[in-house]
Amino acid sequence: GAVVSQHPSRVICKSGTSVKIECRSLDFQATTMFWYRQFPKQSLMLMATSNEGSKATYEQGVEKDKFLINHASLTLSTLTVTSAHPEDSSFYICSATPGTGDNQPQHFGDGTRLSIL
Amino acid sequence: LAKTTQPISMDSYEGQEVNITCSHNNIATNDYITWYQQFPSQGPRFIIQGYKTKVTNEVASLFIPADRKSSTLSLPRVSLSDTAVYYCLVGDTRGGGFKTIFGAGTRLFVKA
Numbered sequence: 001g002a003v004v005s006q007h008p009s010r011v012i013c014k015s016g017t018s019v020k021i022e023c024r025s026l027d028f029q030a031t032t033m034f035w036y037r038q039f040p041k042q043s044l045m046l047m048a049t050s051n052e053g054s055k056a057t058y059e060q061g062v063e064k065d066k067f068l069i070n071h072a073s074l075t076l077s078t079l080t081v082t083s084a085h086p087e088d089s090s091f092y093i094c095s096a097t098p099g100t101g102d103n104q105p106q107h108f109g110d111g112t113r114l115s116i117l
Numbered sequence: 118l119a120k121t122t123q124p125i126s127m128d129s130y131e132g133q134e135v136n137i138t139c140s141h142n143n144i145a146t147n148d149y150i151t152w153y154q155q156f157p158s159q160g161p162r163f164i165i166q167g168y169k170t171k172v173t174n175e176v177a178s179l180f181i182p183a184d185r186k187s188s189t190l191s192l193p194r195v196s197l198s199d200t201a202v203y204y205c206l207v208g209d210t211r212g213g214g215f216k217t218i219f220g221a222g223t224r225l226f227v228k229a
Contacts, residue, residue: 108160
């Protein structure tokens with residue numbers, strides 16, 4: 001149980017394109033999901049907290065107009081990288097926690113490799 | 118949020134037991150300790166979680182001393198496929214929405 005799915009797994013596109021990444025909790029509902037970015041050989045960096053039915057909370061230094069987050073249902077959050085440029089190339093990972101009880105660990109998707117040419 | 122400190126890297130050989138220690142001096146009363154494993158180009162995978170003393174599951178053990186200022190992940194008889202980055206995280210997991218801040222992690226390399 002507690003499976004988180006991301007789509008697509010890999011995206012290659014031209015500079016200036018907007019790219020949408022989906023994060024779904026397949027067998028549980030999640031009022032909160034998280035989005036991370038990971039550069040090669042580095043740790044995961046939290047970008048934002050996605051809240052169902054309300055605005056996302058962004059970490060310091062993350063541009064909210066650049067990285068649009070929508071959490072329209074209890075099983076889906078989307079991250080849109082707007083007008084992507086080569087420096088946005090990275091590995092994007094989402095996570096969610098089943099909110100059915102205490103002490104539930106986060107479950108992560110398998111990530112989306114974004115390459116901007 | 119409690120900060121964690123782990124060794125940057127560790128080497129081991131197949132069949133050996135590997136112990137990775139994480140320091141979290143500022144752990145709060147409601148914080149749990151969770152360990153994840155990450156392979157290249159994959160999301161982190163949950164290994165084990167605990168609050169105090171010892172927790173064991175089918176893949177690992179987690180030892181937490183009484184003061185909870187550190188924890189040790191123990192991997193019995195590692196194999197080549199255990200080569201990965203291991204992350205220790207602490208936080209209040211009550212009710213979901215646990216904001217996770219990753220440290221640098223420990224890069225474990227298992228040799229034949």
